[in-house]
Amino acid sequence: MPTFTSFQNILPDPNNTIGTAGQVNGTAGPGFASVTLSSIQPTIKDFTNSGRLLARAIASHKWEIQIKYNPMIRADFERIYTFLLQRQGAVNPFFVSLPQHRVPQDSTFATFAASNNLEAAGTITAGATTALLSKSGYSNTTNKTPSPGDLFTIDGTNSNHTKTYMVTRVETSADYDTGKAQPSATQVRVHFIPGMAKQVEAADDFIFHNPLIKVIAKDSQKYSLNTNNLYNYSLSLEEVQ
Numbered sequence: 001m002p003t004f005t006s007f008q009n010i011l012p013d014p015n016n017t018i019g020t021a022g023q024v025n026g027t028a029g030p031g032f033a034s035v036t037l038s039s040i041q042p043t044i045k046d047f048t049n050s051g052r053l054l055a056r057a058i059a060s061h062k063w064e065i066q067i068k069y070n071p072m073i074r075a076d077f078e079r080i081y082t083f084l085l086q087r088q089g090a091v092n093p094f095f096v097s098l099p100q101h102r103v104p105q106d107s108t109f110a111t112f113a114a115s116n117n118l119e120a121a122g123t124i125t126a127g128a129t130t131a132l133l134s135k136s137g138y139s140n141t142t143n144k145t146p147s148p149g150d151l152f153t154i155d156g157t158n159s160n161h162t163k164t165y166m167v168t169r170v171e172t173s174a175d176y177d178t179g180k181a182q183p184s185a186t187q188v189r190v191h192f193i194p195g196m197a198k199q200v201e202a203a204d205d206f207i208f209h210n211p212l213i214k215v216i217a218k219d220s221q222k223y224s225l226n227t228n229n230l231y232n233y234s235l236s237l238e239e240v241q
Contacts, residue, residue: 010212011096012079022086029083030076035098036066039166041194061194063164063213065096065237071230081223081233089219093240095212101151104208109144117155117205118146121187124200131196133206134187140172145188146208152192153211156204162214162241163197197241216240 004023010016012029019026040062045055069080087094103110118133146152150167169191173183183189190206215237223233 008083009094011094012083013097013099015102015210016097018079018083022083027079029079030069030072032067032099033070034066034068035100037098037100038064038066039193040064060197063239065098065213065215065235065239067096067235067237069233069235071226071228071232074229074231077223077231077233080235081221084217084221084235087217090216090240093214093216096215096237097210097212098151102210104150105147106144109146110209112138112143113209117207118188119206120156120200120202120204122202124196126197126199127195129193129195130189130191131200131206132183132187132189134184138186140183140185140188141174145170145172146190150208151211151213153207153213154200154204155207157201158198160241161198161200163194164211164213164239165192165194165196167192213237214240 004019004021004025006024007022008016008018008024008026012018014028014031017024017026017028041057042059043055044058045053047053083094086092104113116135116138118135118138121132121134124131146167148167148169151164152167153164154161167190171177171180171183171189171191173185173187176182176189180189218236223231225231
């Protein structure tokens, strides 16, 4: 008799299946018609009499996601609707894989990242917005690098580090700020937003292939049924840690 060891905790989509028992192995979920990713960083700002700007962040950064589906038959709709109801709104967070960020933009680096993770070259303190990464056998010319706009998560010593980050700049041994140490050919320095939520230890993994965003859905979930018996549904998600 088939058994399983874990329930699916990723929103079902074409790459993440779910069975009738809620298990990971099952039927693929429906694809997204459109996805909106918003970066939310609350700030407070003021101006002096001379016009000088004074600004600072007043709350932590978060991502907000809007997903719209094409009209669905009932079997496809129930696959995601019941998954969300089981999460009970904000009670049980889950993960979502965004199709536009599933793999890095550079195809050569995407191939490398599919089976290898770059690692922190040293301790990275909370609040830092740059990280020097390396990996035994890695070359920033042969294996290429992440690109601005790529997302990543971290898997390491702190198992509660579930924040998702976006690369904004990339420095290599050929292109780098001369005010800082030159990365070696086996290293890459990435700049990212927001600042590191928790301290990262040396050799912690940076996940660029299929980074998962930890989210919650709204407490209220509703749909509409059209005259063709197709289900219309959209979804609002908010990042949590």
